[in-house]
Amino acid sequence: MRLFEPICYTEAMNMKHRPHEEPVFADERQQQIIDLIVAHGKVRTAQLTTLFGVTEPTLRKDLSVLEERGLLKRTHGGAIAVRPPLEQEVANRAAHNAEAKQAIALACVQEISDRDAIFLDSGTTVSQIARNLGRSGRYVTVLTNAPAVVEIIADLPTVTHVLLGGHFRRISGSLVGPLALENLARFTINTAFIGVSGLSESGITVSDLNEAQLKAAVIARAQRVIVPIDHTKIGTVDFARVSEIDEIDVVVTDQENLYLQKWCSSHNIRLVVASPKSQGM
Numbered sequence: 001m002r003l004f005e006p007i008c009y010t011e012a013m014n015m016k017h018r019p020h021e022e023p024v025f026a027d028e029r030q031q032q033i034i035d036l037i038v039a040h041g042k043v044r045t046a047q048l049t050t051l052f053g054v055t056e057p058t059l060r061k062d063l064s065v066l067e068e069r070g071l072l073k074r075t076h077g078g079a080i081a082v083r084p085p086l087e088q089e090v091a092n093r094a095a096h097n098a099e100a101k102q103a104i105a106l107a108c109v110q111e112i113s114d115r116d117a118i119f120l121d122s123g124t125t126v127s128q129i130a131r132n133l134g135r136s137g138r139y140v141t142v143l144t145n146a147p148a149v150v151e152i153i154a155d156l157p158t159v160t161h162v163l164l165g166g167h168f169r170r171i172s173g174s175l176v177g178p179l180a181l182e183n184l185a186r187f188t189i190n191t192a193f194i195g196v197s198g199l200s201e202s203g204i205t206v207s208d209l210n211e212a213q214l215k216a217a218v219i220a221r222a223q224r225v226i227v228p229i230d231h232t233k234i235g236t237v238d239f240a241r242v243s244e245i246d247e248i249d250v251v252v253t254d255q256e257n258l259y260l261q262k263w264c265s266s267h268n269i270r271l272v273v274a275s276p277k278s279q280g281m
Contacts, residue, residue, distance in 0.1 A: 104274055146173055165179045193226050194227050199251070203243055235257075
């Protein structure tokens with residue numbers, strides 16, 4: 001399927017179809033619809049008919065095809081972005097995109113300097129960062145709300161660690177709540193690695209409000225914020241909003257993405273693409 005350059009939604013919706021232009025084939029039109037959904041979270045059928053110069057039944061058929069492929073969810077009058085899959089326990093997520101997560105983790109370790117105080121969030125990709133810390137030889141202090149991270153780094157001679165207290169959320173393997181927020185206020189963080197379930201132009205999101213609150217508090221205290229995220233989460237929007245996209249300093253992912261490149265460029269975010277192939281995996 002052909003990949004198009006990003007389109008500004010406002011400009012696209014203001015475009016008028018000119019009859020003398022060549023028609024857009026169905027697969028090309030559907031790709032552009034996907035691009036608009038990824039960038040803006042929703043589209044309206046009436047606006048798309050103006051953009052593409054086709055009838056509403058044709059657009060409804062396009063949306064049905066894309067919904068069957070799991071790329072969007074149809075609504076009355078248009079379509080919206082697909083929510084991330086139902087949250088699974090962290091142990092069940094570990095094997096998903098394992099090579100990509102390892103490549104992302106290796107690239108993230110390169111962002112850590114000797115004597116840094118870092119925050120490691122919960123999540124399978126961030127756990128891979130913890131696993132690679134010992135091999136780096138860097139002396140670091142780790143603050144975390146994930147008992148699994150402490151299990152990994154507890155015996156590393158170059159790592160000092162602090163585990164936040166709080167309410168244990170088993171499904172994500174994280175400590176959250178008022179006590180975690182209170183403890184967090186005692187520390188200063190050089191670099192925070194924040195795990196998320198969705199990243200779009202409107203910001204980063206997760207499935208749980210308590211986790212979102214803690215992540216937002218970490219971002220507020222950190223000098224630099226890095227979001228390690230595999231390509232499957234780009235363009236998705238989950239239930240609880242963590243922060244605006246411009247509060248991120250670095251995004252580390254495993255595949256090129258035109259919209260992610262555009263968002264990062266617009267908000268002065270450094271984008272690191274660490275594919276498994278480039279890591280020799």
